[in-house]
Amino acid sequence: VTPPRHFADRLAEAVLAKNSRICVGCDPDPAYLPPALAAGRDAVAAVERFGLDLLDAVAKFTPAVKFQSAFYERFGAAGVAVLERHLAAARGRGLIAIADVKRGDVGHTCRAYADAYLAAGAPLEADAVTVTPYLGADTLAPFADAAAKYGKGFFVVVRSSNPSAADCQEVVTADGRPLYERVARMTVAAGADNVGECGYAAAGAVVGATSPAAVAALRKLMPRQIFLIPGVGAQGGEPALLGPAFDERGLGGLVAASRSVAFAWRERGDGDWAAAAADAARELRDAVNVLGPFGC
């Protein structure tokens, strides 16, 4: 049996092929779906059509997409069935598909979560998953195991982009450093023995664009982690400040945007919501590439 290709290498190849370092998020909140799309469809059918059309619109401009599980779970099993089809559609087009599920629990439970999202052939199979660290290293180990077995990745929430991120993450510990640096070290440890040819690990980190100083500090602590970087667009983070996330090849980071791309029609008019999303994705791609020139 050929071992699966390493997640970080698959992602690097997609990034270089498209010369794009972004990740478009699909958060199908019914309150924001384009009215023309929602009209005449029930809510679940509108979510399904929205995600498929969004993939069509942005595939040329992005190597990766992420799906926010909450907006599918709201519809129960019917919504989760749509998530299955969205993940499959994204992977079927060669996009790196991230299940943004922020799971985190005790070890034996995380084994089930890792199987749910990373195992080959699982109904909800994705290329990578997001994980929360509050329960400690037990949480990360099953995802690390599954990532190695199946050629997949996982992104640990180290420093998030939301207003209350500081409540836990920036608590100063007895050694004078913020808690998120300790989580960074946990993440490094979880990925230490599984690094791809490109130099990056299967264990990545969610690091918010809203704190550029943290991005720079965390890059020093986590030289082999791919950063999934939310917080540009709706939350105010600036792509121009994210240089430290990227190496000279333009690898090491993915700038994630959800509402500001998928719902760009709200700012740009809804004559053609998909064209507005495509324009927003292209513009974000270009705004990140200004950080280069990258040697590719």
Add this chain to the structure above:
Amino acid sequence: VTPPRHFADRLAEAVLAKNSRICVGCDPDPAYLPPALAAGRDAVAAVERFGLDLLDAVAKFTPAVKFQSAFYERFGAAGVAVLERHLAAARGRGLIAIADVKRGDVGHTCRAYADAYLAAGAPLEADAVTVTPYLGADTLAPFADAAAKYGKGFFVVVRSSNPSAADCQEVVTADGRPLYERVARMTVAAGADNVGECGYAAAGAVVGATSPAAVAALRKLMPRQIFLIPGVGAQGGEPALLGPAFDERGLGGLVAASRSVAFAWRERGDGDWAAAAADAARELRDAVNVLGPFGC
């Protein structure tokens, strides 16, 4: 419109009616399902039958049950459809049904999670949900709002029962106290304005039985929080050390056990796995009630 009855009052009534302070967990790991039950059924059908038979077996001895989402998500939408039916079956028998999902994300995403699990009529409607706090107070607010609107509850993971709980939760902060005490204060704040007639809040806390000293310390910090207490049984926590969780009425805590009840047949023989689960639930109920006498 009559406002919904407060979650804590509904739970208190169930506790006093059954004179039981436990929560039986359904973690339908296929590796542990009784062979006689699994034989001749596909994996999803075996999970469904297992959960329904478990409810039959333990309903007399427990006021509450919790369902571990990971073991349903492994099967994708087909598994989540079983979770829908298990939640409905539990609530249909008058059991307090907890969706043990450990969700935690930014505010607008948590609104969708809160709708998914707490909204009246949602496909995955439960009486309460578990939440992780790493993303801060933004995470808790939408659950608090939904709890108030729908008469539901939520349990914030404050101090978990797993071996690596210390990694984040016991980090000593600059004020010399463990991080989990800060999370306890966040939880109190999230439930401050929504307390039932019984004196307990809709915002509860997950507090592991594996650290009885933390249970006692946290009870002082969180006098109005219901403690959902995992870690007895398979993880080694002792019911006899959990006195500080309970008030003189025997309210304020639910001792949760999953594998040690549902899979008791592994220790007791599988002649009748459901009878073994019922015996284990009754014994756990009695072991907790030894902490009394409670005035009911």
